[in-house]
Amino acid sequence: IKFYSLNKLDYDVHSLPYSLRILVENVLRHLNNGIVTEEHLANIFERKGEIPFYPARIIMQDYTGVPAVVDLAAMRDYVAEKGGDPSKVNPEIPVELVIDHSLIVLYHGTKYSLEENMKAELNANKERYSLLKWASKAFKNFRVVPPGKGIIHQINVEHLARIVFYENGLAYPDTVLGTDSHTPMVNGIGVLGWGVGGIEAEAALLGQPYYMRVPEVVGVVLEGEPSPEVTPTDIVLTITEKLRKKGVVGKFLEYTGNLEALSAFDRAVIANMTPENGATVGYFPIDGETIRFIELTRGKKKAKLVEKYAKLNLMFREEEPKYDDVVKIDLSKVEPSVAGPTHPEDRIPLKKLKESFKPKKKVKIVLEGEHEVEDGIVALAAIASCTNTSNPFNILAAALLAKKAVERGLKVKPWVKTSFTPGSRVVVKYLENLGLMSYLEALGFHVNGFACASCIGNSGPLKREVEEAIGEGLVATAVISGNRNFRRRVNPLIEHTYLASPPLVVAFAIAGRINIDFEREPLAYDPNGKPVYLRDIMPTREEIKGLEKIVGEEMFKEIYSNLFESPYWDMIKANEGELFEWDDKSSYIRKPPFFELEPLKGDIKGARVLVFLGDRISTDDISPAGKIDPESPAGKYLRELGVDNLHTYGARRGNHEVMMRGTFARFKTIYWPTGEEMSVYDAAMRYKQEGIPVIIIAGKQYGVGSSRDWAAKGPALLGVKAVIAESFERIHRSNLVGMGILPLQFKDPSVRKELDGSEVYDIIGLDDLYPGKTVKVIARKPGKTVEFEAIVRLETPIEVEYIRHGGILKYAVSRLLS
Ligand code: SF4
Structure with a gap:
């Protein structure tokens, strides 16, 4: 394979952080194109000034992608009006837009919820989707992942990311800018990328370099092994808290130390929450685990290519580079936690949760009988978000907990709206193969969509009786396996949202309240009146790890064989011309000024x-x-x-x-x-x-x-x-x-x-x-x-x-x- 070799440089590449080596390659590949110069190369090694950066591709979601496409369509009009050639307004690098942000959880808790929610989504979004379909035909290099396939970052990690591009015999690293802040999730599998504004992405896809200051790189040294009772979510919430305290805004993070303790899925969870700690990038260098993950998701051939290229070009993790600063995090000290109620870095150890929330108000609610409830009731329990549904360990833990709960005769409290919106169809594939989906469904966690849903505020209405109680001043809470919990983000009526691992989301749905001491108080009582504690139904690490092996290459192959097609998508009508046909009556799409x-x-x-x-x-x-x-x-x-x-x-x-x-x-x-x-x-x-x-x-x-x-x-x-x-x-x-x-x-x-x-x-x-x-x-x-x-x-x-x-x-x- 041919590549722009870092080996031949006069600089000390071996001491350079791996994430910056990718920037060096980017500069080398574009050197002397009239914009990129030797000085930019020096800038990286000296960590000074700026460099022009050419991403290999762009990813977008529909919330940010629609306005970007509107701008491009308006730009085509403007160029045509000025006598230019509108077809020049065209992406010069691959753009993939995943429609994941629009689905609303209007229906939940039945086997029809998914279909009903999708029908409502398509009905409500016809005009926007028609624009996107037009764009997928009018623009070169522009592909649209239809609704109902999953969440942008999860699909990127599981399928879209190339890790290494190989074209005309030339190999080069995949690099990505995304019009979504959680784009760094892909850093977990050795791809450099971060979130940018839609406007910057538009410039980059039109062939403009993205100008960036050369960042400082902080080495995050992970030490020790996580104890058996912690989940990847507990780890990421702890890391987020520590890094926010340290202050890493605008920097690159590069993880090092005992990376062997983490699977590629775990790394993706950690990289996902990079914006929450304030850094630009949370990079995990390519190593044996990355290669195993690529083999699982993309097959042996691809894995071999990546391994070969990364080893030949000093991008495979070996020697320890020199970092501009270092922070140490001891994984063995991580404890089960949640974060909230309004900021992701505000971690609360599970054992201190009860004392962190003091209920004041009590009200009566009639829902499957009369209940006296107080502030802190869980009104929404959502297994959602690319952050955690991407991790089979987390999902299997939730499903096994659901199984044990169902077997003990436990139910979800009637005031809780339950919701399950995985970030890819692979999740349901392995849950069904293992016969675990039915247990989640027995507790109301039917799949409501393959989309962001509650994580982006599309949680839909709460139970009517709960909404009324909130109207009377009751403080209700939400628990979600996501990455953000700003006031009212998840639901307009909920000010207090707690981020938690998927198994804890199920546990809170059963408990029905946030102010619980899981050590001393039972989650609920079984039909015989016996108390059931969280520890009684929390699956062990061994149980989960045993099942994780079932997640196999063929599942990814099958699910991703038709990523860009969907019968729903076929129903969307779109015009086919070079210029978009604006509709003056549209309330969704207008030509911007x-x-x-x-x-x-x-x-x-x-x-x-x-x-x-x-x-x-x-x-x-x-x-x-x-x-x-x-x-x-x-x-x-x-x-x-x-x-x-x-x-x-x-x-x-x-x-x-x-x-x-x-x-x-x-x-x-x-x-x-x-x-x-x-x-x-x-x-x-x-x-x-x-x-x-x-x-x-x-x-x-x-x-x-x-x-x-x-x-x-x-x-x-x-x-x-x-x-x-x-x-x-x-x-x-x-x-x-x-x-x-x-x-x-x-x-x-x-x-x-x-x-x-x-x-x-x-x-x-x-x-x-x-x-x-x-x-x-x-x-x-x-x-x-x-x-x-x-x-x-x-x-x-x-x-x-x-x-x-x-x-x-x-x-x-x-x-x-x-
Ligand atoms: Fe963003 Fe949440 Fe959607 Fe992930 S699931 S892309 S974090 S809104």
């Missing part, structure tokens, strides 16, 4: 604060994914269109009219010139009418959460010119830049406390922007003027270009037309 946005020109004068925010504002706070309130600006707009089913913001991301109205939908703001309180959208429109520029002021970790590009597109359409924050989360900062919004960071964070948002702002020094520049901000209000400095959070010269052009899309199209 991004190409008409004015770029930032020089200093900002006389600006008002559109919204004044605190710390840790998430992308979900900025651009929610969940249900549209009929009384909100977006709800009113849709009702004026005559739309009854308002659906979710996530599903309507192809319609900018909905999305700009939904931006900051959960907040009220003040229109400062008159002091009136109103929605953020209404205020923005008033400022626009008056020709007043607007900015946002925020605290620490602005944009925490996801790669959601609408969290930047929405503010751009509302006229926001700059965001001044105490700090930014990585992906959101680059999304802001991608949309032409200037990120500025308080030089002295304490200044924010002197402001209240009522001031009029001048931002001076924006004429000659460069990364890291300090600019002056003057905030005036009657009787007080605050003058302070802010740092321009642009990281590379190309980002200055993006701001000057009004964002990446306008920059890319200007190059196409020239």
